[in-house]
Amino acid sequence: MPRNNEPPAPAAEKAKTRGRVTILRKGLMVLALPLLYQAVFIGLLLKRQHDLNDAQFWAIHTKTVIETTDHLFLLLVTQRSNLRAYILTSDPVFEDEMNNTQKNLRSAVRNLRALIRDNRSQEDRLDHIARLAESQLEFQDQAISEVRSSERDKAVAAIKTLKGKELMDELQNKIESFRANEEKLDAERLETLRRSGVEQTWLLVGGMAVNLLVGAMAAGMFSREIGGRILAVAENTRRIARGEKLPPVLDGTDEIHDLDAQFHSMSDALNGARFKERVYQQTLERRASELTRANRDLSHKTQEIEMFVYSVSHDLRSPLVNLQGFSRELGTARLELQNILAGDLSDEARTSAKLLIDKDVAESIHYIQTAVTRLSGIIDALLRLSRAGRVEYRPKLVELRPIVSRILEAMRGTIAERKAEITVLKLAPVWADPTAVEQIFANLIGNAVNYLDPSRPGKIEIGMTEREVDDMEAPRTYYVKDNGLGIADAYLPKVFAVFQRLHGSVVPGEGVGLALVRRVVERHGGKVWVESTEGAGSTFLVAFPAKAEFSPLSAVAPPQGIG
């Protein structure tokens, strides 16, 4: 999969970063969650604490109210007892005492009033108590002034009316009721306090539990959002190292996603490189094998050329020796003739001169002429061979029968002379140059006729065979078979080499025909070879490519119906 590896433009990058959930943001979220919870928890805790303090305050407050109430009652009782003591003793000490107590009493009522300002019903009760207390005080003041004006009896009588006692009893009742109310309140507030304590304990325990839970959640989130993703990326890098296929890119917008995307593109690049490497490797191997083959062909060709040059130089030298030798012989004969002519032309001298001219000179001239003919023949053969390598072929579908008939017609004299019987079997057309084909068959048939065994009637057969040929697909293979002299095994490899003549004395020639045949056949992309038994005959076989497209001579478009 090709991925776009272009780096985004800076502006786009910035915009992207702004909307992204980066690792930093994830980390902050993971940290913020417990922190937020803890802040809320501490707030709750503070609130609880505050409520508890409040409850405690109110509990203490109630206790103070009760105490003050008790004190008030005590002061009232003390006042009454002091009044009695004063009436009895008229001692001014008690008068002072009573004044003090009165002051204290009023102060206590004020205190109490201040304490219970929040409670309307208790306030009403306290008002009632205060009024009663004032009545009591008035009653007492009356008694005191009577005592002072020495009307003690009146005071005693007043007391005997039990008005003071009634007042006192009512006061006691009221105070008791007030106190009971306050104590009820106290009990309620204590209960609230206790409940608050229990609630706080549970809050702390629950808070801790929730705290742990939030911690675990944060850890889980970290593991899922960061740790797990990094592990996935690490596993992907290992897959790259092992050359395995990668799963799809991790989703999300963080740096880990970017990293994984980078690894994916790296893996793609790597796979692309591997593929290219494989392609290059294969190309290289193919080229190397082509090169090896070309090298082998080249060294084969070089060897052939060396052999060729060797043969040519050897064969050129041979007639040169004759040219040199017999021209010297002519020179020698000339000297001898000069000597003879210098003396008297006696009969004997005449005979010697005649012999010299008839034998030595004639022989020398014959050999010189032969050598020149041979040299010229060799040079012509070389030219023919060279032309066979250069000539431009015009291949087409060639019918062989007319060509073979033409060759046989041209050789009719020789064939009749050798009393050869020639059979031409069915021959399929071949994709080749017509002139080249004629050259090939003329050489092969000519050889077959020339090297027949004179001791038996010659038989030559021209036909086709189906054979497997190396490196060729279903070739068209033709053969020329004779019952002639045959070729010794030792000479089979040399048959197609230049200037090799096995039956030198039988037929004149330059030893270039089969070399020429091989060259022409090979230029057609075909093969030529020989099977032979010495003394029994030879079969020369020529294989041509079956189809025009297999032929190296692809200059002309292949016609219909071939192959």
Add this chain to the structure above:
Amino acid sequence: MTTTNPVTILLAEDDDGHANLVQRNLERAGLINGFLRVRDGQELLDCLSSRGASHSKELDEAIVILLDINMPRIDGIEALKQIKANPHTFRIPVIMLTTTDDPREIDRCYELGCNVYITKPVEYDVFIDAIRRLGLFLQIVRRPRNGGK
């Protein structure tokens, strides 16, 4: 008692001109008798066997073989190999006489047991000289004949 016979020179050469030149110059060197020419290696071997040399019988005559290398059918090298491999012909002196001066081929001939190697130079004087000296050399080569077989 030891008597001597003139040697017979057996020339194996496919080129008529060369054969003619060799013969003429040997005659000029005084070797007139006992010259025989064959055209290739096969003929040479046939000639030797027709004269009595076989695997069981040694040749009676004194023979020296002049052998060209490049010949049809059986070439000089193959003929040399066969002559030297046959226990009844391997004593016959063989002189290689050829246009080739390729040192590898010369070495090969000596390896196979040729006695002398002479190149047929295009320089005719050298060639003539070589043949003449060969003729003189062959005149003094007389194979001793033992009284018994």
